[in-house]
Amino acid sequence: MSQSDNQVSLSAVTGSHHFGQRLDQVLADLFPEYSRSKLKTWILDGNVSVNGAVLTTPRQKMFGDEQIEIEARVEVQVSSQPQKIALDIVYEDDSILVINKPADLVVHPGAGNHDGTILNALLAHVPNIDTVPRAGIVHRLDKDTTGLMVVAKTLSAQTHLVDQLQNRVMSREYEALVMGTMVAGGEVDAPIGRHATKRTLMAVRETGKPAVTHYRVMEKFRAYTHLRLKLETGRTHQIRVHMAYIKHPLVGDPVYGGRPRLPRGASPEFVEALRGFNRQALHAVQLSLFHPETDEWMTWQAPLPDDMVHLIGQVREDTRQNPDFDL
Structure with missing residues (x-):
């Protein structure tokens, strides 16, 4: 892990429309790539000068035509160690990194997984990404879920991507194999929060946060x-959680899906394929977002992994061998 900090040097001139606005509000307008909390911290730490004078009061009023200068350091944000772990990189530039995550790879260190994670791999692959919170990870996939993830390589890129997530601009699409035959698509609009008794699990709860999933x-x-x-x-x-809530849990989900329910007359090959699939059948197949620097709308796709292709093939063959079933 690099122990050096990144120097940030920013400058701008306030406009007439900033008259009467507070310093922290003006900085948020002039430098939207940085979070309001970060800008406020820089003010309080004496990193912001106005017309050559250091100001440490976020509520100081501006008049317009002031020269703003920021000289600050971005501190190391993560303490994990870099590890040489191969990443399946779909796209990379100076601002972002898009990877196709395999199964059985944890995104972030946690209980029982202190290293060998995507975060450890990012620390080795991207110099100075330890100055970005969570090494640039803005959204996660479960350990056994495969597919596309975007990582911010800079603090400003992370601010943009987090904003897109919070404002529901970033588009994330998945493919899944679920139990039961569904007749049509729809949506699940049900709040999700911590399970009342099993604190490591999530559940649909009235007191949870809003959650909406569309499916076809x-x-x-x-x-x-x-x-x-x-x-x-x-x-x-x-x-x-949503698929289990509507009684169509994901195949292979040991937490929310329960034991596999085999259809009557299943062939030995199909039984072997189903019982041998030891993860939830879920893959992040498409990711779309506005590039944080160019503002270009970009889309990436990752085909289904081999284990899901094989499983769906066996399910399709099982249906073919039972033609009396009415779809």
Whole structure:
């Protein structure tokens, strides 16, 4: 991990429309790539000067035509160690990194996973990303969920991406195999919060945060359905919780799905494929966002991983072998 801090040097001139506004409000307008809390901290720490004089009062009123200068350091934000872990990089430039996450890889260190994570890999791959909170990780995928993730390589890029997430601008689409035959698409609009008794799990709760998941049917089988889903919000375990809530849990989900329910007359090959699939059948297939520097709308796609392709193929064959089932 690099112990050096990043120097930030910014300058701008206030306009007539800033007359009467507070210093912190003016900085938020002039430097929108940085969070309001970060700008306020820089003011309080004496990193902001106006017409050559250091100001440490965020509420100081501006008049217009002032020369603003900021000289600050961005401190190291993470304490984990860099590790040489291969990343499947879909796209990379100076601002962002898009990766295709495999199964069985944790995004962020936590209980039972202190290293060997995507965060550790990012610290080795991107110099100075330790100055960006959470090493630039702005959204997560569960350990056994595969697919696309975007990482911010700079503090300003992270501010933009977090803003897109919070304002529901960033688009994230998934594919999943769920239990039961669904007749049509729809949406689940149900708040999600911590489970009342199992604190490591999430659940639909009236006191939870708003959560909306849209879904459409891609292919129906005699006991399962292949879905395309789009997140409107991004709560922890949202798709897994919502699908279980409407009685169509994800295949292979050991937490929210329960034991696999085998259809009558399933072939040995199908039984083996289903029981051998030891993760939730969920893949982040498409990611779209506005680039934080160019403002270009960009989209990336990641095809289904081999294990899901094989599983869906076996489900399709099981349906073919049971033609009396009415889809």
